[in-house]
Amino acid sequence: MEEETQPPKFAFPVDSEHKATEFRIFSVxxxxxxxxxxxxxxxxxxxxxxxxxxxxxxxxxxxxxxxxxxxxxxxxxxxxxxxxxxxxxxxxxxxxxxxxxxxxxxxxxxxxxxxxxxxxxxxxxxxxxxxxxxxxxxxxxxxxxxxxxxxxxxxxxxxxxxxxxxxxxxxxxxxxxxxxxxxxxxxxxxxxxxxxxxxxxxxxxxxxxxxxxxxxxxxxxDGNFYGLKKSGEKAKDKFSWVFYYGxxxxxxxxxxxxxxxxxxxxxxxxxxxxxxxxxxxxxxxxxxxxxxxxxxxxxxxxxxxxxxxxxxxxxxxxxxxxxxxxxxxxxxxxxxxxxxxxxxxxxxxxxxxxxxxxxxxxxxxxxxxxxxxxxxxxxxxxxxxxxxxxxxxxxxxxxxxxxxxxxxxxxxxxxxxxxxxxxxxxxxxxxxxxxxxMFCGPSTKTHATEEEYYMSEWKSNEKEKGFHLPSLKFAENSVSERGRKEDSVDKASPAHV
CATH class of the missing domain: 1.20.1250.20 (MFS general substrate transporter like domains)
Structure with missing residues (x-):
């Protein structure tokens, strides 16, 4: 995995997006x-x-x-x-x-x-x-x-x-x-x-x-928006599509x-x-x-x-x-x-x-x-x-x-x-x-997964350029929203990228 090939760079445990998985209120x-x-x-x-x-x-x-x-x-x-x-x-x-x-x-x-x-x-x-x-x-x-x-x-x-x-x-x-x-x-x-x-x-x-x-x-x-976009680590998204999907x-x-x-x-x-x-x-x-x-x-x-x-x-x-x-x-x-x-x-x-x-x-x-x-x-x-x-x-x-x-x-x-x-x-x-x-469980359709939900915000040509990769990682890290129910294992988790 990616995290194993890089030296530790954060004070806290992080997920695949480098978001902290712990919240320590007295830390700075x-x-x-x-x-x-x-x-x-x-x-x-x-x-x-x-x-x-x-x-x-x-x-x-x-x-x-x-x-x-x-x-x-x-x-x-x-x-x-x-x-x-x-x-x-x-x-x-x-x-x-x-x-x-x-x-x-x-x-x-x-x-x-x-x-x-x-x-x-x-x-x-x-x-x-x-x-x-x-x-x-x-x-x-x-x-x-x-x-x-x-x-x-x-x-x-x-x-x-x-x-x-x-x-x-x-x-x-x-x-x-x-x-x-x-x-x-x-x-x-x-x-x-x-x-x-x-x-x-x-x-x-x-x-x-x-x-x-x-x-x-x-x-x-991993840094500020300007630097990440300049280095290519963050895609320069189109405002019109960001606004539309919102x-x-x-x-x-x-x-x-x-x-x-x-x-x-x-x-x-x-x-x-x-x-x-x-x-x-x-x-x-x-x-x-x-x-x-x-x-x-x-x-x-x-x-x-x-x-x-x-x-x-x-x-x-x-x-x-x-x-x-x-x-x-x-x-x-x-x-x-x-x-x-x-x-x-x-x-x-x-x-x-x-x-x-x-x-x-x-x-x-x-x-x-x-x-x-x-x-x-x-x-x-x-x-x-x-x-x-x-x-x-x-x-x-x-x-x-x-x-x-x-x-x-x-x-x-x-x-x-x-x-x-x-x-x-x-x-x-x-x-x-x-x-x-509140009153209904998750859809029984096989494609009703975190990956499918967040990937629906990206078009095929954008996926070809890799713009969707942060959303894919977010989908993986959102699997926890299934709770502790046994049916969570019935759905395949998104592949780690």
Missing amino acids: AAPHMRAFHLSWISFLACFVSSFAAPPLLPIIRDNLNLTSTDIGNAGIASVSGAVFARVAMGSACDMFGPRLASASLILLTAPAVFFTSIVSSPTSFLLVRFFTGFSLATFVSTQFWMSSMFSAPVVGSANGFSGGWGNLGGGATQLIMPLVFALIRDVGAVKFTAWRIAFFIPALFQILSAFAVLIFGQDMP ITNYRGWILALTYGYCFGVELTIDNIIAEYFYDRFNLKLHTAGLIAASFGLANLFSRPAGGYISDAMARRFGMRGRLWALWVVQMIGGVLCVLLGRVSSLSSSIVVMVAFSLFVQAACGLTFGVVPFVSRRSLGVVSGMTGGGGNVGAVITQLIFFRGSRYSKETGITLMGVMIICCTLPLCFIYFPQWGG
Whole structure:
């Protein structure tokens, strides 16, 4: 085998694609674990920037004379910008690699964070939140990067931890921004100046993270996209075909819908929860921020737990286990969201919110335990579609339930829970011929193998040139998605290449 003729070049055991087959969270070994830490830190920086405004809204709205409609529109703007940015980011990752795509977007959106300090009207406030929100598309590069570095048995955990720890920014900013604001005010600045100066902190953090990705990151286990294409080790794929095979795979669309009502709901809560507790229970700004922070900070372990559960279920039940775990966890999250809008006391609201955060964030991790297997050739496009679906869900939810005064926030939260339940049902329709779906086992046809599924994305002339070889290796390494069932031996495994 190839690995026997080459000296060891990685700190971890790897598969035939040189993806790590182990995930050691406290390691910083290059390139696998270094990519992990760079990805979640840079994504966290973008999350901090994108949601730096909500914890200071009671101050900002007084300074800019914002109405509830203005605040709702700005919240929608903050997540709508990333809808198309995430789809574009997926394509950029497929063509240029996650390192360059991620760092470029972070640097392009950093000026919007700086400009927040000089906004003077509701319109300018909306615009800076809109352009800052583009940075949330770095989530796609984060998941693409992890799927490029880690093998099938641990990819759910890698995606869960990187996405979850990045999402910590939504909770961390609820603590950081009120603290920074208070420190600047205590130094001597008036409050309407202090909140403006505070935005320099997330902007600087964002810029530093981008340079770290550029300097220390690596796209793939064997090198960067540019070098691999130049040396001929990676085929120069056609964007049109990459895009086509991504958007024509119905599984990606279903995952985009369901992700809209786990991650989309998380984004919505990040925008409204501090103001909700501040207004409904007459709390101090700092207290409301602490409570709101607990929702986002649950990502420290909730989303990673989702990724881990996905991998654990796959080891026993294969892809069907991943799908069932996602369906059950997201359904429970929907029920808890309905309950959150119905409880009326402060203590019960906090308890239900924490429980809700655990399930809705775990569902996010479970979703990206499935995404890497939808397509090998169009991984970035499918990741972008799914990630963009999260932002679409947030936009629609905020537009319907949290814009203006049509619904009270508690009623909006309840109705949002109903939407979660309804939009989780389509997961039942995801079916992989080689692995099955929630209610049906794998196809009995002899050609329903991993090799057949992933080779269908390549044309005969492309196969003649060897462009399909990475997909063939991926098919071999995805055999683990059959689970421990005896019928896995009935199908011939793809030949090692």
